[in-house]
Amino acid sequence: MSDQTSRWAGLSAWSIISYSFSTIRQVLTNGYAIIPFVYTGWQTGFNSPWLIIAIVGAILAVFTYATVQWAMFRYRLYEDKLDVRHGLIFKKANEIPLSKIQNVRLEQPLYFRPMGLYSLVVETAGSKEDEAILAAVSYQRAIEIKQHLVGERTNIQQKVGSPLTETENQQVQGTVQGSALEQAQEQTLVTKGIKDLLLFGLYQNNLFWFSIIAGPILSQLDWSDIADTQLAQSSLQWYNQATSSSLLYQVLIITLLIIGFYLLLSLISMAAAVLKYYPYHLGLHSKTLHRTGGVIAKQNDALALHRVQVTRFSQPLIGRLLKLWTLHFKQVQGTEIEQKAKKHMLIPSMNRAQISELMPQIDESGTKAQRLPTHYNPIHFGWYWRRALLPLLIPLVNTIGVGLNPMTEVMWAIGLAVSLAIYLRYRQWGYRLIENTCWIHNGVLGQSWYQVPLIKVQHVAITQTSGQRKRGTATLELGLASGTQTIPYMPVEDAREIAELTLVITSKDPNNWI
Numbered sequence: 001m002s003d004q005t006s007r008w009a010g011l012s013a014w015s016i017i018s019y020s021f022s023t024i025r026q027v028l029t030n031g032y033a034i035i036p037f038v039y040t041g042w043q044t045g046f047n048s049p050w051l052i053i054a055i056v057g058a059i060l061a062v063f064t065y066a067t068v069q070w071a072m073f074r075y076r077l078y079e080d081k082l083d084v085r086h087g088l089i090f091k092k093a094n095e096i097p098l099s100k101i102q103n104v105r106l107e108q109p110l111y112f113r114p115m116g117l118y119s120l121v122v123e124t125a126g127s128k129e130d131e132a133i134l135a136a137v138s139y140q141r142a143i144e145i146k147q148h149l150v151g152e153r154t155n156i157q158q159k160v161g162s163p164l165t166e167t168e169n170q171q172v173q174g175t176v177q178g179s180a181l182e183q184a185q186e187q188t189l190v191t192k193g194i195k196d197l198l199l200f201g202l203y204q205n206n207l208f209w210f211s212i213i214a215g216p217i218l219s220q221l222d223w224s225d226i227a228d229t230q231l232a233q234s235s236l237q238w239y240n241q242a243t244s245s246s247l248l249y250q251v252l253i254i255t256l257l258i259i260g261f262y263l264l265l266s267l268i269s270m271a272a273a274v275l276k277y278y279p280y281h282l283g284l285h286s287k288t289l290h291r292t293g294g295v296i297a298k299q300n301d302a303l304a305l306h307r308v309q310v311t312r313f314s315q316p317l318i319g320r321l322l323k324l325w326t327l328h329f330k331q332v333q334g335t336e337i338e339q340k341a342k343k344h345m346l347i348p349s350m351n352r353a354q355i356s357e358l359m360p361q362i363d364e365s366g367t368k369a370q371r372l373p374t375h376y377n378p379i380h381f382g383w384y385w386r387r388a389l390l391p392l393l394i395p396l397v398n399t400i401g402v403g404l405n406p407m408t409e410v411m412w413a414i415g416l417a418v419s420l421a422i423y424l425r426y427r428q429w430g431y432r433l434i435e436n437t438c439w440i441h442n443g444v445l446g447q448s449w450y451q452v453p454l455i456k457v458q459h460v461a462i463t464q465t466s467g468q469r470k471r472g473t474a475t476l477e478l479g480l481a482s483g484t485q486t487i488p489y490m491p492v493e494d495a496r497e498i499a500e501l502t503l504v505i506t507s508k509d510p511n512n513w514i
Contacts, residue, residue: 008074008085015073015135017111018119019066075134077148082122084132096131100124102307102331104146108298118142122149150302186290189361190347190354192280200277200348201270203318204326205262273348282347287364289329291345303345305364306511307331309456309482313355313372316446325350325372327358330482367437367453376430376441380473380489384426391418431487431494436505438478438498440485452478452485454502455509462495478502 068088076083082096103123112118120142122132134145192200239253277293284290284305291301312328319325327347350358356371363369395411402408421444428443440450459479468474468489476487476495487495 008076011070011073011134012117012136013070014112014115014117016063016066016070018109018135019069020062021109021111023062023065075132077145082132082149094131096122096124098149101131101149103301103303104149105302106142106146106298106300108294110296112136113298120145186283186285187361188281188283189289189358190280190282190350192277192349194274194278196349197273197277197280198270199322199324200326201273202263202266203316203322203324204273204348205266205269205318277348280348284361289345289362301345303329303331305362308362308364309480310453310485311451313449313451314446315443315448320446323351325352325355327355332481367451367455368435369437369451372449373432373434373439373441376432376439377490377494378430379426379487380471380491381426382467382471382473383429383489384423386467387422388419391415391422429488431490433494433498433501436501438485440487450485452480454478454498455505455511456480457502457506460499460502462492462499464492468492 069086072088072091073086074084080098082094082098082101084094084096086092101122101124103121105121105123107119107121108117109119115136116139117136118139120134120137122134124131134142137145275295276297276299278295280291280293282289282291287305289301289303289305291299291303293299308329308331310330312330313325314328315325327350329345331345347358352372359369359371392412392415395408395415398411399408424444425442428441428447430441432439432441436454438452438454440452442448442450457478457480459477461477461479462474463477464474471489472492473489474492474495476490476498478485478487478498
């Protein structure tokens with residue numbers, strides 16, 4: 001494809017649907033705070049005729065905005081770059097060098113399935129947003145553009161946006177068939193069924209967003225009326241009868257209620273895991289990871305192994321009980337595949353045996369890692385000592401000033417809880433140096449291992465405070481394109497050993513790992 005034959009091309013009019021849903025999603029994502037007000041208004045009744053006008057106006061505004069986005073979007077392919085232009089009032093032009101493209105993925109939302117259309121998403125290094133989204137593209141065109149962008153393009157010399165001739169159609173069809181053959185030859189690394197994804201949703205359950213939305217709504221409920229209902233009265237009577245004879249019954253019932261409440265809330269997380277990832281398939285082809293799956297929106301993600309900066313093995317508290325881990329492949333900051341959720345490409349529900357089988361197959365940087373470590377070198381106790389006294393200082397000062405009362409007792413309880421959390425974090429912070437890999441361990445109730453290939457480290461820093469000098473400790477910082485990994489209060493001899501080894505390894509390596 002020569003520069004002379006490249007022309008600006010537009011998107012299909014079907015992309016208006018994609019822009020409309022994208023706009024609605026952005027409004028809902030950033031407008032969760034208005035949910036309590038909508039709920040309150042719904043309870044009091046919407047009788048104003050302005051409601052219908054507002055709804056119609058919002059629909060027209062979304063459709064108009066989506067139509068303008070479609071009409072103003074243009075893209076053009078060169079041999080070495082992708083040009084994108086969009087915007088009406090504030091026009092924006094992006095020139096994306098093909099060498100800087102990190103990921104190219106295909107997505108098929110539910111509304112595109114009847115037409116057999118896809119959205120092609122382009123991500124580059126260092127950008128916090130998707131660089132380009134080509135919506136409503138046919139599968140043939142999406143495969144052709146993807147292969148061009150990732151350097152696997154065929155010799156089809158055609159004008160972008162111009163009709164395909166019969167010969168070119170045959171060539172494109174051959175390209176699609178070749179891509180299907182490559183997928184058939186792809187090495188399968190990991191597959192996950194419904195059971196594994198349900199477990200993943202269970203132990204990765206995050207109640208943060210639920211609490212933000214549910215809290216204001218629950219505050220609008222009239223709890224006195226609920227307490228006066230027959231069901232509430234009978235439940236309270238049964239509880240009093242069951243727990244009046246033994247304190248053990250009280251503890252048991254409260255524990256069961258907490259577990260039941262957690263499981264109830266986990267249903268949302270479990271359903272989301274299945275809808276997003278099922279059937280989960282991770283394959284390896286040409287040193288590139290390919291992940292597919294999704295019930296509502298089909299996803300096809302690709303990640304070159306050499307672009308993985310750090311591999312994180314996380315195990316939340318419930319995951320520790322189930323002995324299951326989640327693998328996160330951390331890339332250059334701002335180019336995460338799981339960008340919408342601020343996460344990285346991941347592998348859910350992995351036990352240690354499965355991890356040991358997988359790790360040699362995804363080792364591109366020569367770390368020679370065969371399994372997760374089982375122990376680590378702890379950091380110095382001075383890290384905890386410097387932080388544990390502050391939470392206790394506030395209740396101590398208040399107790400001396402006003403004496404022991406219910407308020408200061410609450411302060412002491414909070415201070416002790418914070419101090420305990422700091423201690424648990426201290427107990428789980430450690431490191432291990434295994435050949436040319438630095439492993440970092442941290443956590444509180446859960447735990448995480450970070451696999452840091454020293455060959456990919458971009459800068460090293462050793463710092464010491466006056467207190468650390470007295471104790472013979474130092475803080476080591478390993479800077480990578482995915483962020484900085486820190487080991488505080490480690491023996492200064494170990495910090496220097498890791499730093500010197502890193503400099504020796506990286507000085508002899510000519511590879512660009514970004």
